[in-house]
Amino acid sequence: MALNLRQKQTECITRMLNLNQPVNATGTANEEVYKILIYDKFCQNILSPLIRVKDLRKHGVTLYFLIDKDRKPVHDVPAVYFVQPNQANIQRIMADTSRSLYDSFHLNFSSSIPRPLLEDLASGTLSSDSIQRISKVHDQYLEFVTLEDGLFSLAQKSTYVQLNDPSAGDREIEEIVERIVSGLFCVLATLAVVPIIRCPRGGPAEMVASALDQRLRDHLLSKNNLFTEGGSFVSSFQRPILCIFDRNFELAVGIQHDFRYRPLVHDVLGLRLNRLSVQGEKGGMRSYELDSSDPFWVANGSLEFPEVAVEIETQLNKYKKDVDEVNRRTGGTDGAEFDGTDLTGNTKHLMNAVNSLPELTERKQVIDKHTNIATVLLGEIKERLLDSYAKKENDMLVRGSIDRNELLGLLKGKGTKMDKLRFAIMYLISSESINQSEVESVEAALRESEVDTSAFQYVKKLKSLNASMASANSASRNNIVDWAEKIYAVTAGVKNLLSSDRQLALTRTVELLIEGRPNPEIDGYLVFDPRAPKSSSGSSHLRGPFKEAIVFMIGGGNYVEYGSLQELAQRQQPVKHVIYGTTEILTGAEFVEQLALLGHKMGLGTNVAASSH
Amino acid sequence: MHAKSAQSSFRDRTHEFQSIAEQRKKSYSSGSVPNGPSSSSKSEEQRSAVVIQSEFNRRASKIGYGIHQTSQKLAKLAKLAKRTSVFDDPTKEIQELTALIKQDITALNSAVVDLQLLSNSRNESGNISSDTTSHSTTVVDDLKNRLMSTTKEFKEVLTMRTENLKVHENRRQLFSSTTSKDSTNPFVRQRPLAARSAASTSNAPPLPWANGSPSSSQSFSGKQMDGESQPLLQHQQHHEQQKQEMVPLQDSYMQSRAEALQNVESTIHELSSIFNQLATLVSQQGEIAIRIDENMDDTVANVEGAQGALLKYLNSISSNRWLMIKIFFVLIFFLMVFLFFVA
Numbered sequence: 001m002a003l004n005l006r007q008k009q010t011e012c013i014t015r016m017l018n019l020n021q022p023v024n025a026t027g028t029a030n031e032e033v034y035k036i037l038i039y040d041k042f043c044q045n046i047l048s049p050l051i052r053v054k055d056l057r058k059h060g061v062t063l064y065f066l067i068d069k070d071r072k073p074v075h076d077v078p079a080v081y082f083v084q085p086n087q088a089n090i091q092r093i094m095a096d097t098s099r100s101l102y103d104s105f106h107l108n109f110s111s112s113i114p115r116p117l118l119e120d121l122a123s124g125t126l127s128s129d130s131i132q133r134i135s136k137v138h139d140q141y142l143e144f145v146t147l148e149d150g151l152f153s154l155a156q157k158s159t160y161v162q163l164n165d166p167s168a169g170d171r172e173i174e175e176i177v178e179r180i181v182s183g184l185f186c187v188l189a190t191l192a193v194v195p196i197i198r199c200p201r202g203g204p205a206e207m208v209a210s211a212l213d214q215r216l217r218d219h220l221l222s223k224n225n226l227f228t229e230g231g232s233f234v235s236s237f238q239r240p241i242l243c244i245f246d247r248n249f250e251l252a253v254g255i256q257h258d259f260r261y262r263p264l265v266h267d268v269l270g271l272r273l274n275r276l277s278v279q280g281e282k283g284g285m286r287s288y289e290l291d292s293s294d295p296f297w298v299a300n301g302s303l304e305f306p307e308v309a310v311e312i313e314t315q316l317n318k319y320k321k322d323v324d325e326v327n328r329r330t331g332g333t334d335g336a337e338f339d340g341t342d343l344t345g346n347t348k349h350l351m352n353a354v355n356s357l358p359e360l361t362e363r364k365q366v367i368d369k370h371t372n373i374a375t376v377l378l379g380e381i382k383e384r385l386l387d388s389y390a391k392k393e394n395d396m397l398v399r400g401s402i403d404r405n406e407l408l409g410l411l412k413g414k415g416t417k418m419d420k421l422r423f424a425i426m427y428l429i430s431s432e433s434i435n436q437s438e439v440e441s442v443e444a445a446l447r448e449s450e451v452d453t454s455a456f457q458y459v460k461k462l463k464s465l466n467a468s469m470a471s472a473n474s475a476s477r478n479n480i481v482d483w484a485e486k487i488y489a490v491t492a493g494v495k496n497l498l499s500s501d502r503q504l505a506l507t508r509t510v511e512l513l514i515e516g517r518p519n520p521e522i523d524g525y526l527v528f529d530p531r532a533p534k535s536s537s538g539s540s541h542l543r544g545p546f547k548e549a550i551v552f553m554i555g556g557g558n559y560v561e562y563g564s565l566q567e568l569a570q571r572q573q574p575v576k577h578v579i580y581g582t583t584e585i586l587t588g589a590e591f592v593e594q595l596a597l598l599g600h601k602m603g604l605g606t607n608v609a610a611s612s613h
Numbered sequence: 614m615h616a617k618s619a620q621s622s623f624r625d626r627t628h629e630f631q632s633i634a635e636q637r638k639k640s641y642s643s644g645s646v647p648n649g650p651s652s653s654s655k656s657e658e659q660r661s662a663v664v665i666q667s668e669f670n671r672r673a674s675k676i677g678y679g680i681h682q683t684s685q686k687l688a689k690l691a692k693l694a695k696r697t698s699v700f701d702d703p704t705k706e707i708q709e710l711t712a713l714i715k716q717d718i719t720a721l722n723s724a725v726v727d728l729q730l731l732s733n734s735r736n737e738s739g740n741i742s743s744d745t746t747s748h749s750t751t752v753v754d755d756l757k758n759r760l761m762s763t764t765k766e767f768k769e770v771l772t773m774r775t776e777n778l779k780v781h782e783n784r785r786q787l788f789s790s791t792t793s794k795d796s797t798n799p800f801v802r803q804r805p806l807a808a809r810s811a812a813s814t815s816n817a818p819p820l821p822w823a824n825g826s827p828s829s830s831q832s833f834s835g836k837q838m839d840g841e842s843q844p845l846l847q848h849q850q851h852h853e854q855q856k857q858e859m860v861p862l863q864d865s866y867m868q869s870r871a872e873a874l875q876n877v878e879s880t881i882h883e884l885s886s887i888f889n890q891l892a893t894l895v896s897q898q899g900e901i902a903i904r905i906d907e908n909m910d911d912t913v914a915n916v917e918g919a920q921g922a923l924l925k926y927l928n929s930i931s932s933n934r935w936l937m938i939k940i941f942f943v944l945i946f947f948l949m950v951f952l953f954f955v956a
Contacts, residue, residue: 012623020623034673034752057758062751063744072742076667113626122633126641131634139624 005579006146006292008190010050013142016108017059017080020138036074036102037064040083043110045155046145047082049274049291067092071101078104078135084143085113090121098128104135110143111182141189143182144581147274148292151562152581154183159583160247160555161594163204166602177204180554180583181211185219187550187581188242194220195242195550197528198513204554205246209528212244216530240548243513247555250505251459252397252429254556254591255422259390261308262301263559265290265373267587268380278376288369296366302563305381309374315367323360326353384415389423396430404438411445418589421451425459425592434463454599455592461604506551507564514546514576550579556591557582669732673752676724680759683717687766690714694774704873707774714767715880721760729753768881775877778870 015021017037037056039047044066056064065071067083079102083089097105118137125131146152162168162176188195194216199209247254258264265271269278271290280286290297300311329352381387392410396402407427411420424442431438439460446453512522551565562580569578586594690710693703732749735741 016623020625034670034748034755036748057751057755060755062748062755072744074742074745074748076670077748108623112624118626118630119633119637122630123637126634126637134630135627137626137630139626141623 004149005152005187005191006050006149008192009046009142009144009146012140012190013047013050014055014059016082016138016140017056017061019078019080019106020108020136034060034062034077035106036077036079037061038067038071038079038081038083039064040067040089042084042143042155043082045273046110046142049145049147071096073099073101075100076103078102078106081105081107082140083107083109085109085111085117087117087120090117090124094121094124094128097125097130097133100130100133103133105133106136106138107134108138108140110140111186112139112141113137141186143186144190145273147585148562150566150577150579152187152579153557153585154180154581154583156180156183156583158594158597160591161597163246163555164248164598173204173207177207177211180208181215183583184208184212184242184552184581185215188216191550193240194530195240196546197242197244197530198522198525199244199528200246200249201524201526203246203248205244205249206526208554209244209526213528213530220530239546240550241513241546242550242552243510244552244554245506245509247553247557248462251462252426253504253506253560254558254586255429255588256393256397256426256560257386257390257419257422257588258560259304259387260302260560260563261305262297262563264305264377264381264386266559266585267589268377268386269373270587276373278373281372281375286372288373294366294369296370302567305374305377305387308370309378312367312370312374315363316371319360319363319367322356326356326360329353384419385410385413386415386419389415389419393423393426393430396427400430400432402427402431404441407438408441408445411442411449417449417451418592420446420449421453421455422588422592424451424456425595428456428459428463434460452596454597454604455595456599457604458595458599458602461602504561504564506553506561507568510549510551510565510578511568514549514572516545546576547574548577548579550581553580553582555582556584556586556594558585558587558591669728669735669749669752672724672728672731673756676721676728676756677759679717679721679724680756680763683714683721684763684766686710686714686717687763687770691766691770691773694770694777696777704869708873708876711771711876711880718760718764718767725753725756725760728756768885771877771881775874778874778877782870 017035019033019035053064061080062077063074067081067089079096081093083093093105093107096102122131125134143154144152145155156176156179159176159180163173197209197213199205258267265276269276274289274291276288276290277285278288292298296311296315300308303311388410392402392406410423415423424446427442428434428439443453443456446456509522512519513525553561557580561582565578565580569576690707693707693710696703732753736746736749
């Protein structure tokens with residue numbers, strides 16, 4: 001059973017559009033029921049990568065609106081609402097029902113609607129005497145955004161800031177953990193699996209894992225649970241493993257410049273919800289769609305940028321050759337002799353040529369699209385010297401140190417302020433020992449370029465905390481330092497980056513967890529099994545090699561991690577499936593902004609000349 | 614198991630909702646009476662609007678159901694046409710079914726046109742909301758699209774049928790290669806074929822503005838029939854032997870074949886005309902793969918552009934005001950000078 005999250009979510013949405021009746025083989029209902037779809041902003045983000053207007057039409061949806069828009073009555077038509085369960089939406093629904101905008105209302109909430117809101121809705125519609133219009137109320141458990149087959153995001157903003165905020169109280173942290181757990185629960189409900197949960201000790205990962213475990217346990221005990229897998233014959237090899245990590249486990253990935261195609265497009269051009277807007281060649285913004293229906297994107301997303309350019313060339317040449325061949329075949333039959341034996345052959349050629357035209361036009365469109373994107377990217381790279389940033393950062397991480405002149409040269413050279421800040425932070429993370437004079441010169445260079453150094457100060461503070469703790473343990477290169485209780489320190493996991501093959505620490509850890517063999521690195525990790533009774537002690541038979549894994553990163557992830565996890569899955573013998581999810585997908589710049597925010601909150605602004613550790 | 618698990622990934626809270634409503638209703642039962650008259654007056658004016666809308670809906674659902682039934686019949690026809698046994702050819706059934714489906718499609722076509730007229734007339738008269746208008750337009754478009762795809766399928770089935778006939782012919786030639794027709798027959802048969810092929814090629818030029826596919830497939834089927842006559846001629850030229858008693862049988866069989874082919878061809882012609890009608894109606898409303906949130910961004914961009922334009926205008930207005938003030942002062946100045954000189 002390959003876990004294809006995107007397909008499952010699409011199926012659920014299709015069923016919802018079909019008024020929650022099972023969809024038959026042709027995909028359309030027998031009776032012609034034309035409906036109207038109404039969603040809110042969050043659910044619009046869920047729907048737009050998955051469903052096009054064409055598909056909506058196929059399922060009989062004629063109009064689609066935002067719930068906040070001013071809508072006019074359309075009588076005698078059922079309306080399907082797909083919204084988040086919060087107070088504002090309930091108010092709007094009550095207003096709509098009292099105005100009797102539509103014939104019948106089918107309400108679908110993206111996660112479980114809490115009882116008090118349901119009661120509010122009931123009393124509100126009762127008082128306006130329109131309760132008979134509400135025909136159905138459903139919990140859909142779809143509160144997550146799936147971008148690709150194995151990539152999802154909970155679209156919860158600024159979780160890293162909120163979790164690491166020094167002034168955050170217990171209540172707020174609990175709320176955030178609750179939200180993350182509810183999102184993860186929706187993902188698991190859609191996949192209909194109960195995984196085995198593993199997480200490193202301490203920190204938000206442990207909190208989320210234990211809360212999720214509790215929630216799953218409670219849910220499985222209730223009568224009509226959502227996971228209809230049979231109890232006994234599901235061996236441990238069928239259940240996937242869910243690994244939960246916190247961003248502080250590996251900070252560098254969120255910040256560094258990467259030179260592969262997909263991360264570049266996301267980082268530099270701002271890919272959002274699989275959609276991209278770039279300056280077209282003729283001037284004017286063009287908007288492109290980059291998802292799994294684009295064969296070039298799927299095949300070449302993880303190549304380095306120069307290789308991508310070469311690949312575009314190759315595709316273009318192949319296309320030109322094919323077009324020439326088609327021309328030759330059809331052009332040559334003009335005025336050919338009408339002898340009987342060849343006739344049908346000629347017409348067949350003609351038919352083939354005509355049939356292949358749409359395919360050729362499509363290929364040309366894809367090539368044009370990527371040529372445009374690559375051209376814009378090239379412009380940005382040249383202007384910001386992104387290739388040298390990426391290369392130097394990689395060198396730093398591998399070697400652990402960098403020539404001081406190179407460092408300062410890059411800081412004083414080209415590149416936006418954000419690029420320089422990121423480079424400086426990467427230097428800080430990757431250098432094994434803090435050379436005070438170097439750090440000060442770096443800070444001076446940053447201040448010269450008028451860069452806000454609060455993020456830099458924040459990371460420096462984190463690193464200093466880590467250093468003080470690391471000295472207590474024997475810091476071998478592969479040790480993972482334990483978490484502090486309240487302060488989420490940077491673990492020495494960043495040191496794992498210095499392994500020679502430059503694999504992400506996350507990928508290595510996930511590989512070990514999937515294999516399940518006891519290993520000093522992961523022995524400290526906790527195991528939660530919601531199906532097992534509470535008293536059983538870490539049943540060892542559940543630690544066999546897993547076929548499928550779900551990796552969740554709290555605090556923000558990006559396409560670099562996604563790409564490396566996919567590589568890991570492909571590398572395994574036999575090929576495994578890994579789904580990667582995060583609370584939100586952040587570009588390097590966005591993540592550094594969150595760090596800067598934290599720096600401000602801790603009072604480590606640019607005015608602080610020397611921070612004390 | 615897959616289907617089961619797919620079903621259960623959502624929860625039905627309707628019962629819970631209704632039980633809460635029951636509870637609340639009991640507690641509200643005393644206070645709900647005054648709401649009676651106001652709600653009834655509201656429902657009066659809604660009822661008239663609902664009546665008009667439901668007429669439209671009824672028709673639309675009837676058409677949709679008709680399209681569904683037609684496509685089912687089409688599936689049956691396709692299955693029949695695919696059968697490649699040479700001797701057991703259900704020609705009669707196929708012809709009946711073809712005629713039936715053609716009738717259905719023509720009827721549905723006119724029904725859709727009627728529906729569109731109804732919705733247009735209703736949109737102009739009466740106070741229907743803009744959303745209802747777009748809803749009904751979309752419904753009509755959707756029905757047109759589905760009818761067009763059904764017609765396309767029908768055309769494909771017919772072309773497949775022609776191909777199969779040709780295959781049958783070839784096989785029949787192989788089987789009955791010992792009994793060839795006499796030399797007079799092919800000429801008798803050849804002329805109708807030649808006349809028909811001339812007719813088909815003459816029909817092809819008047820329809821250059823049709824979609825590319827129907828005309829090419831027409832010419833293809835025309836050429837197929839030409840191609841069909843060629844192997845027949847060749848076969849006849851090769852074989853000298855004749856059997857007189859086989860001739861009348863072959864003759865009638867040939868006639869029926871010719872008839873079947875002619876039927877198919879005329880059906881394709883009529884189909885193409887329907888096709889074109891639909892195409893002209895639907896051509897402007899083709900839906901490219903739009904995303905749900907695309908219009909949003911356009912509107913936002915437009916609004917921002919409008920805002921910018923308004924700001925610019927405001928600036929120009931205020932600067933005009935400055936200009937006017939300056940001119941005013943200059944005039945005052947000249948007035949003073951004038952007064953000085955006069956006074």
